[in-house]
Amino acid sequence: MIEDKTPQRTSIAQLGEFGLIDxxxxxxxxxxxxxxxxxxxxxxxxxxxxxxxxxxxxLLIEGVHFDLAYMPLKHLGYKAVVVxxxxxxxxxxxxxxxxxxxxxxxxxxxxxxxxxxxxxTLAAKQYDIDVVGGDTTSSQKGLIISITALGEAxxxxxVYRNGAEQGDLLVVSGDLGAAxxxxxxxxxxxxxxxxxxxxxxxxxxxxxxIERQLKPEARxxxxxxxxxxxxxxxxxxxxxxxxxxxxxxxxxxSTVGCNVYEDKLPMDPQFIxxxxxxxxxxxxxxxxxxxxxxxxxxxxxxxxxxxxGNPNFTVxxxxxxxxxxxxxxxxxNTKIALKARGWNALQEE
Amino acid sequence: MIEDKTPQRTSIAQLGEFGLIDxxxxxxxxxxxxxxxxxxxxxxxxxxxxxxxxxxxxLLIEGVHFDLAYMPLKHLGYKAVVVxxxxxxxxxxxxxxxxxxxxxxxxxxxxxxxxxxxxxTLAAKQYDIDVVGGDTTSSQKGLIISITALGEAxxxxxVYRNGAEQGDLLVVSGDLGAAxxxxxxxxxxxxxxxxxxxxxxxxxxxxxxIERQLKPEARxxxxxxxxxxxxxxxxxxxxxxxxxxxxxxxxxxSTVGCNVYEDKLPMDPQFIxxxxxxxxxxxxxxxxxxxxxxxxxxxxxxxxxxxxGNPNFTVxxxxxxxxxxxxxxxxxNTKIALKARGWNALQEE
Numbered sequence: 001m002i003e004d005k006t007p008q009r010t011s012i013a014q015l016g017e018f019g020l021i022d023x024x025x026x027x028x029x030x031x032x033x034x035x036x037x038x039x040x041x042x043x044x045x046x047x048x049x050x051x052x053x054x055x056x057x058x059l060l061i062e063g064v065h066f067d068l069a070y071m072p073l074k075h076l077g078y079k080a081v082v083v084x085x086x087x088x089x090x091x092x093x094x095x096x097x098x099x100x101x102x103x104x105x106x107x108x109x110x111x112x113x114x115x116x117x118x119x120x121t122l123a124a125k126q127y128d129i130d131v132v133g134g135d136t137t138s139s140q141k142g143l144i145i146s147i148t149a150l151g152e153a154x155x156x157x158x159v160y161r162n163g164a165e166q167g168d169l170l171v172v173s174g175d176l177g178a179a180x181x182x183x184x185x186x187x188x189x190x191x192x193x194x195x196x197x198x199x200x201x202x203x204x205x206x207x208x209x210i211e212r213q214l215k216p217e218a219r220x221x222x223x224x225x226x227x228x229x230x231x232x233x234x235x236x237x238x239x240x241x242x243x244x245x246x247x248x249x250x251x252x253x254s255t256v257g258c259n260v261y262e263d264k265l266p267m268d269p270q271f272i273x274x275x276x277x278x279x280x281x282x283x284x285x286x287x288x289x290x291x292x293x294x295x296x297x298x299x300x301x302x303x304x305x306x307x308x309g310n311p312n313f314t315v316x317x318x319x320x321x322x323x324x325x326x327x328x329x330x331x332x333n334t335k336i337a338l339k340a341r342g343w344n345a346l347q348e349e
Numbered sequence: 350m351i352e353d354k355t356p357q358r359t360s361i362a363q364l365g366e367f368g369l370i371d372x373x374x375x376x377x378x379x380x381x382x383x384x385x386x387x388x389x390x391x392x393x394x395x396x397x398x399x400x401x402x403x404x405x406x407x408l409l410i411e412g413v414h415f416d417l418a419y420m421p422l423k424h425l426g427y428k429a430v431v432v433x434x435x436x437x438x439x440x441x442x443x444x445x446x447x448x449x450x451x452x453x454x455x456x457x458x459x460x461x462x463x464x465x466x467x468x469x470t471l472a473a474k475q476y477d478i479d480v481v482g483g484d485t486t487s488s489q490k491g492l493i494i495s496i497t498a499l500g501e502a503x504x505x506x507x508v509y510r511n512g513a514e515q516g517d518l519l520v521v522s523g524d525l526g527a528a529x530x531x532x533x534x535x536x537x538x539x540x541x542x543x544x545x546x547x548x549x550x551x552x553x554x555x556x557x558x559i560e561r562q563l564k565p566e567a568r569x570x571x572x573x574x575x576x577x578x579x580x581x582x583x584x585x586x587x588x589x590x591x592x593x594x595x596x597x598x599x600x601x602x603s604t605v606g607c608n609v610y611e612d613k614l615p616m617d618p619q620f621i622x623x624x625x626x627x628x629x630x631x632x633x634x635x636x637x638x639x640x641x642x643x644x645x646x647x648x649x650x651x652x653x654x655x656x657x658g659n660p661n662f663t664v665x666x667x668x669x670x671x672x673x674x675x676x677x678x679x680x681x682n683t684k685i686a687l688k689a690r691g692w693n694a695l696q697e698e
Binding site: 053 | 385386389390391392393394395396397398399401402403404405406407408410411412413414436437439440442446448450451452481482483484486487488489490491493495497498499500504507509510511585586587602
């Protein structure tokens with residue numbers, strides 16, 4: 001048999017708005033007890049019983065937050081979910097539901113949207129969340145994804161940004177900066193490809209970094225690990241815009257200062273190698289890279305023994321009096337003021 | 350003093366993402382007991398106690414859902430909220446919170462966003478809802494608004510689309526088609542303006558229609574009125590895409606048929622006049638116009654006496670066996686199959 005090399009392209013206009021929503025959402029399974037009614041009515045109906053509800057929302061825009069030149073649609077769908085549930089985990093809560101709205105220009109065929117929803121479905125499965133609603137419409141330009149995540153937690157378990165106190169330890173999960181360097185590698189390969197489309201990139205030395213950029217995971221496990229260790233963080237935030245920026249949020253809302261120690265910043269060996277290759281200072285990227293989706297939190301000094309040596313966490317500093325300011329203590333033991341140079345989606349182009 | 354006629358234009362890039370969010374959201378007040386924590390953390394925290402939570406979301410795109418040529422920003426912000434809370438009211442629930450995400454290209458100055466948020470703030474006040482979260486970012490083109498609305502209801506009060514039964518009466522609040530004809534008037538004036546920018550439009554004969562298009566209201570009152578009348582609808586939906594389309598949703602999900610009576614369709618006199626002026630069949634528009642944000646619901650025949658003569662509601666038909674199909678019974682007493690020709694945001698341009 002002769003294979004049909006023409007990929008199938010179905011116009012989304014053929015299906016219409018309701019047909020499209022039906023088509024894309026019919027495979028979603030409901031797994032959470034709190035979901036009473038998912039997609040298919042004017043609104044979803046949820047039942048959090050005696051738990052509190054947490055809600056967060058994010059908007060992802062093509063050309064601003066992602067580049068389809070190197071972001072496969074399936075990965076994009078997955079990442080869009082991760083970005084949102086990460087905010088729920090940063091409250092020390094359990095993510096339970098999401099709504100997904102997508103706008104695409106008519107140039108996108110149905111198959112592209114199917115790929116996107118495959119990624120969304122995979123992430124929903126991975127994080128045990130139900131897709132309970134959404135909206136599908138056309139855009140004037142590009143792809144737009146808006147996700148709202150809901151979660152639940154006992155009132156006593158919820159951790160805000162404003163509970164850190166002087167003397168608390170500053171802790172981060174995982175490692176820092178890899179997602180940003182993954183983006184640099186992809187940007188470089190895109191430029192190489194534009195010059196020579198036949199060039200086959202060899203990305204073996206960059207697999208971890210690229211995975212951190214294209215398929216990040218949210219730290220669903222952190223709340224569970226902390227519970228098992230009998231630790232309740234005093235404050236918590238997720239690292240989407242870069243460590244510096246998030247440290248400053250915690251300090252500002254908790255009215256404390258902070259010392260972050262350069263030699264404590266957790267970095268993957270591949271990250272360090274690639275920073276050298278790109279001739280970029282690894283500390284700068286670890287502090288400002290963004291998109292790591294790790295959790296940054298503070299714990300009481302008394303809890304240090306419980307967390308010490310845990311491979312999931314690194315103590316990177318401690319909170320001080322507000323008047324002492326927010327500083328990086330360098331390897332040379334000099335203190336320099338920390339600045340938030342995190343990614344700004346509103347910068348002039 | 351000489352007035353400075355140059356309107357102030359502040360670049361949103363100057364403020365940055367966090368500055369912008371702070372600036373736009375600092376005036377939001379929290380009014381609902383269920384809101385424990387609003388804007389300012391990774392997620393909002395809500396407490397619905399023993400009530401069920403309802404959630405709905407909508408995405409509005411410039412050039413697809415609205416035209417800034419005749420849609421003042423403040424009205425747009427107001428309408429974006431209305432569109433979403435209408436879905437909550439369609440569950441017979443109380444709207445309590447919204448999250449608001451906005452993407453704008455850098456060509457928009459801060460003042461434009463302020464106007465948009467003024468409308469959002471006004472609607473939040475009007476509908477007693479708290480703005481508890483959101484996201485602000487840049488877009489490649491135009492203005493994008495994504496709102497998620499949350500609400501609460503006792504389990505027994507929630508009304509789905511699938512509860513209608515044979516013999517139930519079909520009821521609609523308010524009147525139909527005015528929003529669509531308001532849009533036709535505005536489109537005509539836009540064309541006149543493009544030919545002659547000095548022409549001052551006289552819109553006195555169209556005020557109701559234009560208001561229905563530019564500043565629609567959601568039917569917050571319907572749940573309250575029905576409760577006072579001791580009526581629980583058997584099914585309910587809001588009319589965003591046109592009556593025909595919504596009747597078909599109710600019938601499909603409830604597995605019933607329906608007869609809608611042409612001579613019962615509620616129309617405002619101004620709507621009838623303008624349909625004549627435009628030489629458009631008023632029934633067609635009442636059936637397919639969309640954007641009315643009225644509520645369509647079914648009640649038990651036994652409840653007829655409670656609703657009869659109520660100025661808020663019109664009985665427009667009754668539900669039949671599924672096998673009888675979905676029909677319009679015309680003034681000439683002929684039955685024609687109802688077709689959903691509601692607005693399709695995905696149609697080819």
